[in-house]
Amino acid sequence: MSARDDQHRRDDELLARVHRLPREIEPPADLWRDIAAALSPAAAPRAIGGPDRAWGFGPGFLAWRAHPALAAALVLAIGASLWLHVRNRPGWRMEATAGAPVLAASTIATDASSTARLAVGHIGDVDVGPGSRVRLLAAGRLEHRLALDVGTIRARISAPPRLFVVETPSATAVDLGCQYTLAVDPRGGSLIHVTVGWVELNGASATSVVPFNMSAYSRPGGAPGTPFADHADDSLKAALYRFDFERGGEKALRVVLAAAKAPDAITLWHLLERTEGTARTLVYRRLAALVPPPGGVSEAGVLRLRDRDLLAWWDALPGSPGTLPWWQRLAVRLSAWLGVL
């Protein structure tokens, strides 16, 4: 028997075993309870989760919880969060801030000379710019959701993450406790600019996490663009756009890498999972030159997109929550919760 025949035989044996696997696997018995709670605003409110890693409360958090003042601050923060959660009465309230915006059938439309302000329950507000169309999709204790079809909004949300969601034709912006401006052009493309906190941008095939002082484009039907820093080099921004949306390939990628500086590390980190093969190796080398990977992070692990390695590196990047001093993380978190920013 030739080696090829032998391999076919062994493949057949493997596939025979695969086909005997059950088509269904019984899920955990209590899973429906969690799903039902997530579906129904009337159901018991979801327990407030532990501190969110996106704000930097990682394993290091345990090291300083022994400080009485910090413990008190944490108790205060949790209390404030619970209070905000409880007082989060669902609903929208619109007021005209210029001209005569139209509110009809849960849709707000502004013309070139009108603007509006939308109160989002008690968790924040949204300014609707001129020439915009906004649809109000859902208002519940667990989520306020609207759609921005065209135009511009500026959102200021002071609430635990994931309570406020904006759909656009090209991506869905999930608030992680923040302020941002989101613009949608008539073809459905969008640009988000985050000024406080973080926004998770979900597209058809991927997700970007956009931190404060960064922006990201999106185009319908594709992955949201790679986040870029406000102060990034113009050549980087242009090449990144070509890479994300105009099939710029390795040529555009090389321009991005050449122009990247340490504050662009978050951009390069996102590019690791948007590239393959030698291109990913190029991204790895440039990122490693700008921000050396922390101990325990291996090149092989990063190139295989192993979560453990990517997360450890993420935490070491300039501007990532993991690099902020504890008091700054706490201040940002408290500010987001209490709405004082």
Add this chain to the structure above:
Amino acid sequence: MSDPLPLAQQGDQDAFEQLYRLHAGRVYALCLRMAGDAVEARRLTQDVFVRLWERLRLFRGESAFSSWLHRLAVNVVLADRRSAGRRLRRVVTATDAPAHEGAARQAWSPEQLDLERAIAALPPGARAVFVLYDIEGYDHQEISALTGIAVGTSKAQLHRARRLLREELER
């Protein structure tokens, strides 16, 4: 039992629970095999059904509901795989549970359990292609369209997955 789908499409949560009971096993199996761990599979299954609740009224009956739901589940899982947000969320999930802990009540042969464990241990890219091709029946063109990888890459990942599985199972 009457078909719960029309009522669920009108927002009836009891009917939606019936739909869940009918289809959760298939969705959970997909999520568990694609994710390779039970904690992730639980979260993904929840995401799939929450997404289903949001999109149910869009189902027009142009294909079998089970096929439509299956495609929705595959899209949710694949989008999550590429998600940077997933990486951020993972650090706050509990310690990974054994891959088939949730299926303890199910009767598994030692041979099946060995194979499931070997699949769970595959590298993520190879595991995704193997599950989609050899278990779920997608072809390489469809996998390419779903995942964004080239057809050749899909074939190479499948070859690699089968080789790794054979080596693991023959050890």
